[in-house]
Amino acid sequence: MFKIFFKKENRLEELIYKYLENFQLIYENFEKAVFSCISEPHCKEFNFLKEQTDKYESKVDDIIEEINDLMYGKVLIPDSREDIMNLLHGLDKIPGYLEIVLFMMQYQKLVIPEKFFKDIQDLIKVSLEACEILSKQVVGFIKKETGTRAFMNTIDKHESHCDYIEKKLIQKIFTSNIDPFVKLQLKELVICMGDISDQADRVSKMVNILSMKRRV
Template sequence: MDNILKKNTTIEKEIDDFLNQFSEAGLLFKSGVDIYLSGKKDRFQRTIDEITQMEHKGDALRRSIEEKLYRKTLIPESRGDVLDLLESLDALIDRFKGTLYRFDIECIEIDPKFHDDFKELVRNVVNASEALVQSSRCFFKDISSIANYMHKVSFWETECDKISTMLQKRIFRDTELRLSQKMQLRDFVRHIDKIADRAEDVADDLSIFVIKRSL
């Protein structure tokens, strides 16, 4: 019995750690984009290394949680939902990392006149993901308060859509850029906006899990 208690305490801590990793990955992503736009290549490389490590740690935590959930047959009625949630959040960490890698690989040139819009888009994406983290914490600890955060995910996702549309219009109406540059920039905008879309999808799934768990 003591062993079960100990394992459970560990799994609670592991889930908290995993959510911390997710939250920090978002912040690192934001700071990485800022650094890239400021042209500090060395610091950007360090950020990429950090987010890669963070992604590995997140993977390890997820696997450890999954293994414990199955081996100890914990929370049998919500196990599938919890695993879905963790995998979705892990995929979002991958997206944060993947986007920074894309900056590094493609070495995209972003005209300073678009910098503020890019930064705002990234800030809103991180806000959406942060609201998702808070919703997830509530799902585990305080299900009755989850509504306070869930709607914010949708709010920030809509904001991201607005900025993304506005930014793409500005890019394509610009007369100085070549079409190839415009298309590359558009892909980047869509790629970043996609993170907020996925965060909203995860929040939608979470709302179903909440209904299933409601007492």
């Protein structure tokens, strides 16, 4: 109705959806990169997919920068401004974790022993599912749709499952007879993978609080 008077707000909304699209592309590429490499270490495709993930990550940074500019231009009422900034700040940590995992795999030339394949695959799959649900939850929050709490509960379950896999994996790593140095490398990798679902859970809870806060 008054859209013509709110050009900056409309631009901000577009940017947030663009951010979420790129966020999705990042975790899709990440998944392909990890899965392509897990069974075939140092595969050619890995470098390409890592570069793609980095490209989308840098695109996301550009979007965040433009959003920051708009926010400092006093777009939105202060309350909404703070909510959106906190939300994006929390959400933006996830691509960072994904990048760290790929970075570790590439530069530490990590070869994941076959006996850990399944658990690592499960950990990545469940973590990325949590990210996908989180993306839907954020869209639902922006569009003021119902179901925010249900999304939060699902993400919470995913996070608990990830914690379980993470602990099980670390235990397996340290009871195996691989090189102690590789054990530490793998432990670090698993912890970093676990951070993905932890952060998704934190952001999801924040979205739920923001959604409740917006009710008068």
